[in-house]
Amino acid sequence: MQRFDFATGDVQALVERLGRLPDAPMAMPKQRLERPVAGLAGLVARLIGRPRGVAGDARRSGP
Amino acid sequence: MAGGRRVGPERRARLLVFAVSSAAAATGFLLFLQFGAADGLDELDVIRSFLILLSTFWLAWGAAQGLLGLTTRPAVPQNGVATIRGRTVILVPVYNEDPVTTFARIAAMDQSVRALDTGAVFDFAILSDTRNDTIAARERLWFLRLLRDRQGEGRIFYRRRDRNTGRKAGNIEDFIQRSGSAYDYALILDADSLMEGATIIEMVRRMEADPDLGLLQSLPRVINARSRFGRTMQFSASFYSPVFARGLAMMQGRTGPFWGHNALVRVRAFAASCGLPELQGRPPFGGHILSHDYVEAALLARAGWTVRLDDDLDGSFEEGPENIVDHAKRDRRWCQGNLQHARLVAAPGLKGWSRWVFVQGILAYIAPLFWVGFILASIAAQIFALPPDYFPEANWPFPAFPADETAKAIGLAVGIFGLLLLPKLLIAVDAAASGRARSFGGPVLTVMSTLTELLLSSVVAPILLMYQTRSVFQVLTGRDGGWPTNNRGDGSLNLTEAWAASGWITMTGALGLAVIYALAPGLVLWLLPVALPMILAPFVISWFSQDSRSGLMVVPSELNPAPIIGSHLEIMRAWLDDEAQAPASANAAPAGAVPLAHA
Numbered sequence: 275m276q277r278f279d280f281a282t283g284d285v286q287a288l289v290e291r292l293g294r295l296p297d298a299p300m301a302m303p304k305q306r307l308e309r310p311v312a313g314l315a316g317l318v319a320r321l322i323g324r325p326r327g328v329a330g331d332a333r334r335s336g337p
Numbered sequence: 338m339a340g341g342r343r344v345g346p347e348r349r350a351r352l353l354v355f356a357v358s359s360a361a362a363a364t365g366f367l368l369f370l371q372f373g374a375a376d377g378l379d380e381l382d383v384i385r386s387f388l389i390l391l392s393t394f395w396l397a398w399g400a401a402q403g404l405l406g407l408t409t410r411p412a413v414p415q416n417g418v419a420t421i422r423g424r425t426v427i428l429v430p431v432y433n434e435d436p437v438t439t440f441a442r443i444a445a446m447d448q449s450v451r452a453l454d455t456g457a458v459f460d461f462a463i464l465s466d467t468r469n470d471t472i473a474a475r476e477r478l479w480f481l482r483l484l485r486d487r488q489g490e491g492r493i494f495y496r497r498r499d500r501n502t503g504r505k506a507g508n509i510e511d512f513i514q515r516s517g518s519a520y521d522y523a524l525i526l527d528a529d530s531l532m533e534g535a536t537i538i539e540m541v542r543r544m545e546a547d548p549d550l551g552l553l554q555s556l557p558r559v560i561n562a563r564s565r566f567g568r569t570m571q572f573s574a575s576f577y578s579p580v581f582a583r584g585l586a587m588m589q590g591r592t593g594p595f596w597g598h599n600a601l602v603r604v605r606a607f608a609a610s611c612g613l614p615e616l617q618g619r620p621p622f623g624g625h626i627l628s629h630d631y632v633e634a635a636l637l638a639r640a641g642w643t644v645r646l647d648d649d650l651d652g653s654f655e656e657g658p659e660n661i662v663d664h665a666k667r668d669r670r671w672c673q674g675n676l677q678h679a680r681l682v683a684a685p686g687l688k689g690w691s692r693w694v695f696v697q698g699i700l701a702y703i704a705p706l707f708w709v710g711f712i713l714a715s716i717a718a719q720i721f722a723l724p725p726d727y728f729p730e731a732n733w734p735f736p737a738f739p740a741d742e743t744a745k746a747i748g749l750a751v752g753i754f755g756l757l758l759l760p761k762l763l764i765a766v767d768a769a770a771s772g773r774a775r776s777f778g779g780p781v782l783t784v785m786s787t788l789t790e791l792l793l794s795s796v797v798a799p800i801l802l803m804y805q806t807r808s809v810f811q812v813l814t815g816r817d818g819g820w821p822t823n824n825r826g827d828g829s830l831n832l833t834e835a836w837a838a839s840g841w842i843t844m845t846g847a848l849g850l851a852v853i854y855a856l857a858p859g860l861v862l863w864l865l866p867v868a869l870p871m872i873l874a875p876f877v878i879s880w881f882s883q884d885s886r887s888g889l890m891v892v893p894s895e896l897n898p899a900p901i902i903g904s905h906l907e908i909m910r911a912w913l914d915d916e917a918q919a920p921a922s923a924n925a926a927p928a929g930a931v932p933l934a935h936a
Contacts, residue, residue: 289477292484293495295462300517300604302510302612305636307684 347590351690354401354588361756362394368749381718388711389749395704396756398697403577403760406584407767421457423521425541425601430464430508432501433472434528436479437916439463441909442531447487448908449534449901459537461489462516464508465497473497482912505597506613506629513608520604527598530557533652533901540601540650551606551642552634555653556582557599560894560902564828566881567659569793572786572890574657576777580764582648592690593644595637597630599653603642607633610640616680620817621673628674631698632681635691652899659828660882661797662838665804672702672808673817702809705802712864719857761787776893786890796877799870803842830882832875839874846871 369389373382427446431439443461450459463480467473480495487493498511509525517523522541526532536555544550556579562571586593611633616623626632634644658664675698681687682695765787767773769780777783830838850868854861870877894902 285474285477285481289480289495292490293463293480293493295494295496295512295516296519298516298519300513300608302513302517302608304612304614305610307614307632307681308616309683309685 347588350405350584350587354398354405354584357401358394358397361397361400361752362390365393365749365752366390368745368752372746372749376722379718381714381721385711385714385718388707388714392704392707392711393753393756395700395707396753399581400756400760402584402588403581403764404584405587406580406582407760407763409583409587421455421538421541421545423541423545424458424460424519425522425524425537426460426462426516426520427524427526427537428462428464428509428512429526429528429530430466430505431476431528432466432505433469434467436472436476437912438909439528440476440479440483441912442529442905443493444483444487444908445901445904446532446534446537447489447493448904450537451534453534453538455538457538457541458492458520460520461493462512463493463495464512465495466501466504466508467497468501479912486908503613503615503625504627504629506626506633510612513604517604517608522601523604523607524601525598527655529656530598531560531654531901531905532599533899536650536652537601540647543647544601544603547643549641549643550603550645551610551637551640552593552595552600552602552644554593554595554600554644554646555650556646556648557596557653557655558892558894559657560654560892561656562659563884564659564882565793565885565887566661566664566797567657567828568885568887568890569790569797569881570657570664571892571894572777572790573794575892575894576768576783576787576790577761577764579648580760580767582646586646586648589646589690589694591643591645592638592688592694593634593646594694595630595634595644597628599655602637606637606640606642610636610642616677619815621812621815622677622680624817626674626681627677628671628698631675631678631694635681635684635687635694638688638691639686652901654894654899654902660830661800661804661878662830662835662882663828665801665808665838668801668805669808669811672805673812675699675702676809676812702805705805706809708802709806712867716853716857716860719860758791761791776896778888778891778896782889782891789887789889793881795866796870797881799846799867800839800842800874800877802867803845803871803874828882829884830879832879835875835878835882839878842871842874846874 366386366389369386370378370382373379373386427443429439429443440463443463447459447461463476465473465476467476476495476497480493484490484493498508501508503510509523513523522544524532524537524540532555540553540555544553558578559567559571559574562568613626613629613632615625618624621627637644658667675695678695678698682692765774765784768777768783774780774783777786836843846868850861850864850872853864853868
């Protein structure tokens with residue numbers, strides 16, 4: 275266990291150092307859950323300015 | 338990835354349960370239709386018959402699942418691998434929780450896992466989404482204490498997010514994106530989860546033995562309940578739930594459930610399949626997915642992974658709400674999450690069973706509204722009922738009496754109560770016959786406990802029905818319930834607090850009964866079992882929130898507590914004693930952390 279000093283009052287920095295998570299990234303791509311809105315419903319949705327049925331984050335998926 | 342599919346048994350189980358439920362629903366529908374037709378069929382009779390059809394189907398579905406669980410035995414667990422090769426991380430997401438209680442659980446689990454000396458990696462990661470700075474400061478200090486006590490540097494981690502995007506699902510996702518490659522398996526817990534080291538290790542062994550297994554869910558038992566309400570729920574979860582879970586396990590096959598905690602996931606499967614998008618639109622139906630666990634289970638199954646519930650696993654625990662109000666708050670969140678799944682029922686590529694699971698979740702909250710609708714329609718039917726016409730034919734001197742269909746109505750009522758009560762009573766009989774009752778205090782005590790639970794849950798049911806009805810209306814009218822902090826620990830409520838939370842139920846019950854008395858007095862007696870608990874809601878809520886001193890409804894964790902429960906209490910007591918001696922400031926270091934600093 276490393277030495278550290280509470281007297282500095284910087285417990286937050288200490289915890290960040292001691293508790294730091296392993297640096298081992300893994301991609302977690304967003305999944306597609308909603309069907310694209312087709313036909314008349316899709317047209318109406320586009321006309322009133324709503325995005326299409328695929329969830330927004332899904333288009334930013336990937337690593 | 339996915340191996341040979343064993344679809345036979347679960348298909349048969351699903352068909353059987355569906356057939357039984359449909360038959361019960363059809364019988365209820367026809368009986369009520371005949372009853373209604375006795376004095377001439379009108380629109381209200383047809384509406385009520387359809388409401389009976391839907392309600393009976395839902396009740397019968399639950400009952401048949403219980404009966405299926407009673408008539409099957411737990412699947413023989415696969416032999417796990419002897420040597421664990423994979424690395425496991427135990428994730429503990431926290432959100433404004435008491436750090437002493439929560440971190441003491443981590444210390445107890447770490448102690449329990451390490452005592453078994455498998456040589457495998459079992460790290461812990463505390464994933465804080467705490468928004469309260471005072472609690473966060475305490476978390477940091479108690480984390481240092483935890484590190485010191487468990488010599489945990491390099492294997493017990495703590496991080497707090499600046500923004501809690503995506504709530505718990507976002508918290509886990511953030512961990513995987515940052516550290517997922519370091520681990521093969523992740524045991525996802527809740528802040529109140531507690532698991533025996535042997536159970537954790539066995540779950541990892543089972544996952545290593547089955548390369549198709551993406552998620553392994555254990556069946557957590559509720560522990561540490563003190564109040565009357567808490568102990569009623571605890572008994573119910575310990576005594577009935579394993580049987581219902583077994584029935585569920587029979588039906589779901591490879592498309593099992595994920596309940597959000599006390600479950601092991603294969604990290605690469607979870608990462609590749611379970612990145613949840615934000616749904617378009619605003620909450621409650623849009624935005625972040627609230628009940629993420631059901632969706633994650635469905636996504637794993639969609640990707641071909643097995644999701645399994647092993648109901649034979651002991652040593653998996655959680656805590657529950659201690660009063661009706663806290664239960665209702667949690668239920669409000671679940672209600673919104675489940676109704677939001679309406680957006681996902683048609684998601685591309687899902688297994689049929691996953692879609693049905695979403696529908697079941699929705700029905701769980703909508704079904705009570707069928708009963709509310711039935712009661713309202715019955716009141717309307719009484720009000721608008723025409724007096725019987727004894728001389729329908731002109732110039733015919735003899736009266737024509739309407740057919741007496743009372744027997745059918747009574748038969749229907751008995752059938753509906755049977756669906757509610759029979760599975761629980763049969764579980765008690767089975768427990769007495771099989772010896773399972775011994776761990777609940779013996780056959781006599783078990784039967785008495787079952788009857789008590791039935792009585793108490795009947796009193797609480799109308800109040801929960803009102804809370805649930807309000808939740809559904811709030812969600813349907815677009816009100817987002819947010820993410821309230823769970824209240825844990827002592828949940829006793831005095832009458833003033835109970836009135837503040839349930840005065841509206843009292844008023845609704847009293848007003849409703851007065852209106853019924855004025856318009857349809859014949860229904861008053863029938864509706865008293867629903868109206869009385871509503872009118873007395875503050876008293877009921879307060880009474881149920883008080884400590885239970887009854888010797889009834891004992892559960893195995895009270896009679897013969899698992900070692901991990903004792904360890905947790907021991908560690909927590911030691912820490913609290915130390916805290917009592919430490920300066921009373923949120924930023925003060927807990928006793929024990931300071932020696933670490935200067936050691």
